[in-house]
Amino acid sequence: MENHTHQIKDVFELTDSGMQKVNQHLRKQLNSEVILINQIAEYIISNGGKRLRPILMLLISDALQYKGQQAINLAAVIELIHTATLLHDDVVDESEMRRGEKTSHEIWGNSASVLVGDFLYSKAFQMMVKADDMQVMAILSNATNKISEGEVQQLLNVGNLELSEADYYTIIANKTAKLFEAACQLAAVISDEKDDLQDDLAAFGMLLGTAFQIADDILDYTADDEDLGKNLGDDFNEGKLTMPLIYLLKHGTQQQKQTITQAINNPNEADFNAIKQLVISSDAIQYTIQQAQNVSAKAKLKLTHLPESAAKEALLFLCDYAWQRSQ
DSSP: OOOOOOSHHHHHHHTHHHHHHHHHHHHHHTOOSSHHHHHHHHHHHHTOTTOHHHHHHHHHHHHTTOOSSHHHHHHHHHHHHHHHHHHHHHHHHTOOEETTEEOHHHHHOHHHHHHHHHHHHHHHHHHHHTTOOHHHHHHHHHHHHHHHHHHHHHHHTTTOTTOOHHHHHHHHIIIIIHHHHHHHHHHHHHTTOOHHHHHHHHHHHHHHHHHHHHHHHHHHHHSOHHHHTSOTTHHHHTTOOOHHHHHHHHHSOHHHHHHHHHHHHSTTTOOHHHHHHHHHHSSHHHHHHHHHHHHHHHHHHTTTTSOOSHHHHHHHHHHHHHHHTTO
């Protein structure tokens, strides 16, 4: 089949009408008598980012020719859970920027951000009950719990110079990829697909989410603030070890290891630009890109049994887009 998806904007166009319905549904569901909740909710919807998780759910639902209403509702649920984690995340990380805009806690303060995050979580659970399906509930409640575990794992590993690549993969599987997995699996569940295809699509989501996160970790060293939508070096300054640093701490020269160790142990005194140059001039970035590419290739294989369609072509494109962003 000819590949009609050549750019990310083609994916957005393909899912545009569905995403408009998702946004309408979100606005309706987030309408509260508490003014502050409305203000923060509207700010979040307006600065929505790429919305990859709900887009994935819509694409797979489309590829499986699902015609019901739950794809829109559950895509909105996925986005609410994701947004709640971001609200809490930004407070924990003390981030000032997200998607090129001030974070909500910078505008409204920590207390409001945490409490509105709680509101979004509980609203998401109210909405998922409407699907009236225990498997849907199990997938989403499990995903939400795993995300929290991932957050705690990451917190416990701040500044941990012994963090292995396997540990890094476990953290990003829980923290980032789990919701990708849930979005893709749910589309198969509501389409009444066989267990084998449900498993393949869940694995596809896990692999694709992993590839996106690895690429994001590369961009923390190679992008500029504007492209990244957050402050460059945020992960480093927060003491989070990502794959480029894990690689260098294991395979770098004695001098590279020493420089990184000192910087991680004293992040306030560290010169991020110097670390950035050290990482870029080494083979850590190339190694990390290769890992993202390998994971993306595995994701593609999980789509083998999906019927041919424009939606499938978009999903295959996203596998390439995931890692090629970091080039």
